[in-house]
Amino acid sequence: MTEKTPKLAGVVGWPVGQSLSPLIHTIWASRAGIDGYYIPLAVPPAYDEFARVMTALQTIGFSGVNVTIPHKEHALRYADAASEIAQKIGAANMLTFGKKGVYADNSDAAGFEKSLRDRLGASSERKSAFILGAGGAARAVAVAIRNCGFADIVVANRTRDKAETIAADFAMEVADWEERNERLSAASFVVNTTSLGMSGQPPLELDSKKLRPGAIVADIVYSPPETPFLKAAQVRGHPVINGLDMLMHQAAPGFRQWFGGAAVVDEALRAALVTALKRRGSA
Ligand code: NAP
Numbered sequence: 001m002t003e004k005t006p007k008l009a010g011v012v013g014w015p016v017g018q019s020l021s022p023l024i025h026t027i028w029a030s031r032a033g034i035d036g037y038y039i040p041l042a043v044p045p046a047y048d049e050f051a052r053v054m055t056a057l058q059t060i061g062f063s064g065v066n067v068t069i070p071h072k073e074h075a076l077r078y079a080d081a082a083s084e085i086a087q088k089i090g091a092a093n094m095l096t097f098g099k100k101g102v103y104a105d106n107s108d109a110a111g112f113e114k115s116l117r118d119r120l121g122a123s124s125e126r127k128s129a130f131i132l133g134a135g136g137a138a139r140a141v142a143v144a145i146r147n148c149g150f151a152d153i154v155v156a157n158r159t160r161d162k163a164e165t166i167a168a169d170f171a172m173e174v175a176d177w178e179e180r181n182e183r184l185s186a187a188s189f190v191v192n193t194t195s196l197g198m199s200g201q202p203p204l205e206l207d208s209k210k211l212r213p214g215a216i217v218a219d220i221v222y223s224p225p226e227t228p229f230l231k232a233a234q235v236r237g238h239p240v241i242n243g244l245d246m247l248m249h250q251a252a253p254g255f256r257q258w259f260g261g262a263a264v265v266d267e268a269l270r271a272a273l274v275t276a277l278k279r280r281g282s283a
Helices: 021-032 047-059 072-078 084-089 108-119 136-147 160-170 177-186 228-235 243-259 267-279
Strands: 007-013 036-042 064-067 094-098 101-105 128-132 152-157 173-176 189-192 216-219
Touching: 007 021, 007 047, 007 243, 021 036, 021 243, 021 267, 047 072, 047 094, 064 072, 064 243, 072 094, 072 101, 084 101, 084 108, 084 136, 094 243, 108 136, 108 216, 108 243, 128 136, 128 177, 136 152, 136 160, 136 189, 152 160, 152 177, 160 173, 173 177, 216 228, 243 267
Parallel strands: 007 036, 007 064, 128 152, 128 189, 152 173, 189 216
Antiparallel strands: 064 094, 094 101
């Protein structure tokens, strides 16, 4: 009789204890009856530490890992090959360990694109979008917004240099951070990609009265799912997209790749994540 070994995958970050990815993958594995483990792995910030752990994970039979802050650029550097989208974004949130080498990919852009497409109607205006923030996640969001057909994209960031870099990479216009309220009225889609509004962080200061009527408003912060920024927009009747949508959709490609089962994003999954956040006092 041969012993069947469970499938192994995980998420690598520093810190990583707050990650909801183990819960998402465990729910999908249980639904599909898959024998597998998805393990949170705290790996210190230096590239050498990251590389050492990636090599060890392959030795013990991991199929792949998700990668989060601060290792997304490290993942791209470590891989033998990378998808076009990961190269364009300059970071990877997925590493797949294969016989031919390590392959880096980025599912953040597709994850955000799916959540935005789910909310855009056939008649939704797709002219102008406004991105707040210019960190790693903003690059994935910029790709997704462009793919959804928005022609004019404006970006504002506290540190203007970073806004200029991302604007040059993705053909966007830069606005001053102090100018953000004045820019709101022109945008039919507004998204917060800063960490403002996250548990333990100050809220994003934005005057929701200046939002264009009917504008869709998104926040990629998911802890809490209802940030003060989103709540203010919702109260004024704007359609909103919270960070759990992107989180669930970005997880799906990794699950399919490493565990080989269906990764369905539905209300039951969302409810489980909200319950977990409530237990932590973050929802
Ligand atoms: P990052 O690279 O560290 O970027 C952080 C961004 O927040 C930068 O634009 C930074 O501006 C801005 N920021 C931080 N503190 C600020 C303050 N006090 N005032 C104004 N701006 C401030 O982080 P990231 O990877 O892009 O992630 C950003 C957020 O997105 C996090 O909350 C993360 O959890 C969330 N996220 C969610 C998903 C999802 O699946 N829903 C996926 C990825 C990330 P400066 O450049 O001026 O510092």
